[in-house]
Amino acid sequence: MYYEARTHEIVEVTNAMEAAIKIKSGSIETYQVMKWTSNDGKYFMYAVPDGHIDNMLLELAILRQEIHSIDANYQQVESITNGWIDNVDILGKYLQESETSNFIMIKNAQLITINPQGHEKAWFTCGCCGTSFLANVKEQIKFDQDAGYGICDRCNSW
Template identity: 70%
Template sequence: MYYEARIHEIIEVASALAAAEKIRSESMYTYQVMKWTSKDGNYYMYAVPDGHLDEMLAELAILRQGKNQDDAPYQQVESITNGWIDDTDILARHLQDAESSTIIMKSNAQLIIDKPKGDEQASFTCGCCGNWFKDNVQKQLKFDQDAGYGICDRCQQWY
């Protein structure tokens, strides 16, 4: 999940339809996350850009968080290939369906807002050798890894 290695800004919108309109209008930045309250009022919902470097909005991770719980974990409940969707209403329908999803893709998803606290771990692709590795997000920021790229320990000797 590329989104777990990125830093985000929350943009609150009124509904899944408003989130879909903002996403489809291409008036949002790729580090922004659309947040709304589910229709039943039990969850905060998040549409998070999860594509790769060339098209971050092509893939959306849909997270939810219990609204009435202190420090409720984020749950990933859907992954939407937004690049295949041309219609705002269809995207809105997928976002609305995610509000009541019984499928939990990841029960303790990581969403970094504003800046890392220091203990977040994520998966990266090394921008030097191409190997996959897991590391501390804050440590990798100096390599500007906003799309899931970083520099592994083996290659850091060259930087």
């Protein structure tokens, strides 16, 4: 799955295995993102819940950002179907492997933390008519849309 940004809270952990433990234990909320530094010290790594509204943690978008580059973009380097993984060690292994991935799914992904700045856009599903639409994240927050639902322009006009 290609990651779609919503608003998130960063939870810093020491490494990929600690992130896997927190994710598998259910001790994090679906809006929280696990952040750690890659073993080689080149990247900040992020495990971002990216599943559907019923259980956001079933799918994880793995993003990375160069540490020593000013205004470095977030890159999506992996999509892990966490729902298929029963063992915390296996999830930890996949998270560690993503640290050195040469594959980039998205070169300029978004990671919106706390409050959107106003320019970020993401795909939403209209809570009224079910239409999928691209919209400004900050404008959709008034509809409580951190889970991906919003109100499209057609329905908002009523």
